Every structure is written in C-alpha cells, then in structure tokens.
Amino acid sequence: MTTMNQPVASAAEQEIERLMTLHPKGFDLSLERITRLLEVLGNPHLKLPPVIHVAGTNGKGSCTAFCRALLEAGGYAVHVHTSPHLVRWHERFRIGVKGGRGQLVDDALLADALRRVGDANAGQMITVFEILTAATFLIFSEQPADAVVLEVGLGGRFDATNVITDPAVSVIMPIALDHQAYLGDKVELIAAEKAGIMKRRCPVVVGAQEFDAAREVLVATAERLGCPLSIYGQDFSAHEEFGRLIYQDEDGLQDLPLPRLPGRHQFANAAAAIRAVKAAGFTVTDATMEKAMGMVEWPARLQKLVEGKLLEFAPPGSEIWLDGGHNPAGGEVIAEAMAAFEERHPRPLYLVTGMINTKDPVGYFRAFADLGEHVFTVRIRDSEAGLDPVVLANAAFDAGLVAEPAGSTIEALQEITRRQLPGSPPPRILIGGSLYFAGNVLADNGTPPV
Known part of the structure; x- marks a missing residue:
C-alpha cells in the first residue's frame, strides 16, 4: 500500500x-x-x-x-x-x-x-x-x-x-x-x-x-x-x-x-x-x-532550514541547521561554525543526530562537548547500517554530552519545544551526523534538493 x-x-x-x-x-x-x-x-x-x-x-x-x-x-x-x-x-x-x-x-x-x-x-x-x-x-x-x-x-x-x-x-x-x-x-x-x-x-x-x-x-x-x-x-x-x-x-x-x-x-x-x-x-x-x-549551493552542508514542515515542531524563532558531516574532522569544522554563530548571536545549542555504524560517533560528538546543551539521537530510516539511538546516545555521553534517544526528528523537536522556558532565547538546533540522516530530514521537511 x-x-x-x-x-x-x-x-x-x-x-x-x-x-x-x-x-x-x-x-x-x-x-x-x-x-x-x-x-x-x-x-x-x-x-x-x-x-x-x-x-x-x-x-x-x-x-x-x-x-x-x-x-x-x-x-x-x-x-x-x-x-x-x-x-x-x-x-x-x-x-x-x-x-x-x-x-x-x-x-x-x-x-x-x-x-x-x-x-x-x-x-x-x-x-x-x-x-x-x-x-x-x-x-x-x-x-x-x-x-x-x-x-x-x-x-x-x-x-x-x-x-x-x-x-x-x-x-x-x-x-x-x-x-x-x-x-x-x-x-x-x-x-x-x-x-x-x-x-x-x-x-x-x-x-x-x-x-x-x-x-x-x-x-x-x-x-x-x-x-x-x-x-x-x-x-x-x-x-x-x-x-x-x-x-x-x-x-x-x-x-x-x-x-x-x-x-x-x-x-x-x-x-x-x-x-x-x-x-x-x-x-x-x-x-x-x-x-x-x-x-553556490550545496544541500545539507550547514544548510539553514528556513521553510518546511519541520519548522512548526521547533520553538518559534529557532535557528535550524542541517549538516551531513559524519566523522571527527567534519564534526570539528561544524562545531567551529556553531561556535562562531554563538559568539555573534548567543543561543542554547541542541543536537539532533543520526549516524551509521561505520563512523566514530564519540570522535564526532567530542567536538561539541563545550557547546551542546543536549543531544537527541534518532535512528536513520531505510538504512541497515543506522546506529541504534541508545548506542548513539551512550557515545554522546562518553564524549561529555547529555544525551537521550528520540523516536524521530519530529519527536526531538517537540521535546526541545517542551523544554523551552518563557523569556529564554529561541534555540539553535543542529541536525546531522550523516548524509543519509540529512536525506531523511529533507524528505520529512518537504524540501528535497532540486
């Protein structure tokens, strides 16, 4: 069907x-x-x-x-x-x-x-x-x-x-x-x-x-x-x-x-x-x-999501970034960009992450140890190699981050919204960890590459 x-x-x-x-x-x-x-x-x-x-x-x-x-x-x-x-x-x-x-x-x-x-x-x-x-x-x-x-x-x-x-x-x-x-x-x-x-x-x-x-x-x-x-x-x-x-x-x-x-x-x-x-x-x-x-355009490489279905599940005014970087070196350049954003416009940073089992998740997360407020881990759809969200959350914990599994990207965004305190600045949300996961997100958002 x-x-x-x-x-x-x-x-x-x-x-x-x-x-x-x-x-x-x-x-x-x-x-x-x-x-x-x-x-x-x-x-x-x-x-x-x-x-x-x-x-x-x-x-x-x-x-x-x-x-x-x-x-x-x-x-x-x-x-x-x-x-x-x-x-x-x-x-x-x-x-x-x-x-x-x-x-x-x-x-x-x-x-x-x-x-x-x-x-x-x-x-x-x-x-x-x-x-x-x-x-x-x-x-x-x-x-x-x-x-x-x-x-x-x-x-x-x-x-x-x-x-x-x-x-x-x-x-x-x-x-x-x-x-x-x-x-x-x-x-x-x-x-x-x-x-x-x-x-x-x-x-x-x-x-x-x-x-x-x-x-x-x-x-x-x-x-x-x-x-x-x-x-x-x-x-x-x-x-x-x-x-x-x-x-x-x-x-x-x-x-x-x-x-x-x-x-x-x-x-x-x-x-x-x-x-x-x-x-x-x-x-x-x-x-x-x-x-x-x-x-120049290159989807899922520090792509700012400015429209689409997922935005309605995040706190109003959130800044949502999508990046498919998936190894420690990729994590470092993304974290550097997040740090530069934070310096100019401070906001709490949440990570929503999905990864495959051939990567080094602890090495990836380590780059965000001093930046991330909280990590939500999500399973990649349609991938036999997708890491279990519990295993991925443990890897984030081993890298010094507070993390928990979520059933989907939407669930993670809803949980971030639930945690939003009145009067606090809207969060910065980094979704990523894999190009395959980024593909899931763009599909869910209704904004595939053209």
Whole structure:
C-alpha cells in the first residue's frame, strides 16, 4: 500500500530497485568490472568533456559545488556527478545547461541509461555503485556540455570513477581518517588511495590539508607522475578580511564576497575550486568569482532550514541547521561554525543526530562537548547500517554530552519545544551526523534538493 511517506517509485527508481535485488549494494573496490562494462557500452568515459575529478575525505562535495558555481557563472554548461544522494537517486546526475543552471537528470533519461547499462552487464557480478557510475558516463557522454565535475565515491585508486584516463585536473581535498576498513587506518595510507586519481602529467590541485603526512604523500605522488601541481597555502590561498574573502594565487589577489555556504572551512574549499577550474583551462574572471560566491549551493552542508514542515515542531524563532558531516574532522569544522554563530548571536545549542555504524560517533560528538546543551539521537530510516539511538546516545555521553534517544526528528523537536522556558532565547538546533540522516530530514521537511 502506498502512503504519503511512500510515493510511487519513478521508472528510474524502479529500475534501481530491480538492480539492487540482483547486485550487491556496498563497495567492492576494483576497476575490473566497471572497465569490462564500459567496454561493452563503447567506452563512454572516453567521450566526455574536460573532467574535474575531485577526491578527499571532507570538503569534496563543497569543492564540487564551488566548481559548478564558477563554471555556471562563466556561462559554461557543466555536468555534475555527486554521491550519495540525499532524497532521490536523480540528485547524483546533474545535466549542464548552456548559460544557465544545471538540472537534475530527467527520469526517463536516467531509466533508459540504467536499462542499457543493465542489459550490457548481462547478469555479471557488479555493484550498484558501478552500475550508477556507468550510467553517469553514458548520460554525460550523450548530452552536450563544456565540462564534467566528477566526485569520487570512496577512496580514489579503485573507485569506479577512476577509469578517467586524462582529467583536466585532479583535486584532492582535506584527508582525515574515514572508511578505515576500506582505505587503511593511517592518513598516509588514505592519502595514497586518494592520490590514485592523479594521472601522469595531468594538473593536480591539493586542497588545505590538516595532516603534514597526508600532504607529503600527495605532493610526492604528483611529483613522481610529473603533474603540474598547485598546493593550498603555497601556490594559492584564501582568508577573510573585513567581511570579504581574499583569494590569492600567481595571477594576483581577488577581493570577493564571502561564500554563500557558511563556515570558515568553506574559504579553503572555495579557493581549491577556483584554482582547479583555472588549472582545468577555463576562463575565471573577477566577475565570475564574485557571482559564483553568491550562487553556490550545496544541500545539507550547514544548510539553514528556513521553510518546511519541520519548522512548526521547533520553538518559534529557532535557528535550524542541517549538516551531513559524519566523522571527527567534519564534526570539528561544524562545531567551529556553531561556535562562531554563538559568539555573534548567543543561543542554547541542541543536537539532533543520526549516524551509521561505520563512523566514530564519540570522535564526532567530542567536538561539541563545550557547546551542546543536549543531544537527541534518532535512528536513520531505510538504512541497515543506522546506529541504534541508545548506542548513539551512550557515545554522546562518553564524549561529555547529555544525551537521550528520540523516536524521530519530529519527536526531538517537540521535546526541545517542551523544554523551552518563557523569556529564554529561541534555540539553535543542529541536525546531522550523516548524509543519509540529512536525506531523511529533507524528505520529512518537504524540501528535497532540486
């Protein structure tokens, strides 16, 4: 039976559901299966416009969004591949529009590509992510555009997107510990996996790196491959000055508006994107950069919820933020942003958190130990990997926070409302801990990405 919360699946969604019953949902890092499949499809990955290939533990999605904004501000048509999606599978495939804003893929176009990929695979062992990646290349090769911004799914070296042989530029964003089961338990090992997207003599941009060991691996790999190399803090940089973003590279200094995406961490993400788009050979003017800072968008990355169904359950005047950051390094940049908000406009901070079981919840929560008033933990819907809210609340307690489980995001917001004292300032509420949880929230709020 279909309910209001279970809309009828579209043709593309039905095709994906069918493929998921036939093939494993998780990651099995290898390039053999996708290479074989793409060959049957006529190697569409070799027929793409110039590719900006983006890897990293944190910030790769924001860098992708800035690259898209810069290219679109310059009038270019740009295809964009991101993962995971938040609410609908279609979000992974954005089709470029010349002189305009890229649009999420048409359902019929996606369904047709998925059927063709499924037929070409002919029942062979493959993962769903590999099928989706093959569909990405098929769609992007058949729709005209000036550029492709291609976000890595997991790692780099053996990620399904890494069949690209000559990227216009490879971008490596900040590296931290994450997905240790797949990528290794040291930042040097993870950096080596991410560096796998670098190709001989193709330009490389290294974004801001917290760990010297990671940066050293990336630089050494680029130099070994003879790649023209740009390093954040050495060849380009960005900082805030008098409420403006100052970007600097060998072309000089640009005085820009602060990015529309909040948080100081976005300054370095914006800088990496500017450098990447330039390194890829596209024209980037002062006017283009100025326009891009004001039009960049990236749902569930410190996204302020200003409309939607959930707002009616929170105390009137509440400030509600949504962020999918899910590892300790992500927690630190989000907590830094919350602290900056608190300094300017003090409010009690509540966390509503859902996480999956491959993450480090104590490490994530520790960043908020001196900020959070109270944590409500919620189970992620439609995820076998979602952490039990009681286990998650205990992790928050271990990190020094007061926490309790809640039955849903709505229940958590209702409890925050119940605790609101007369005359006290409306709270600041941070909802997050996982992109999958953020997707649940955007769906419940009736504000999916478009």
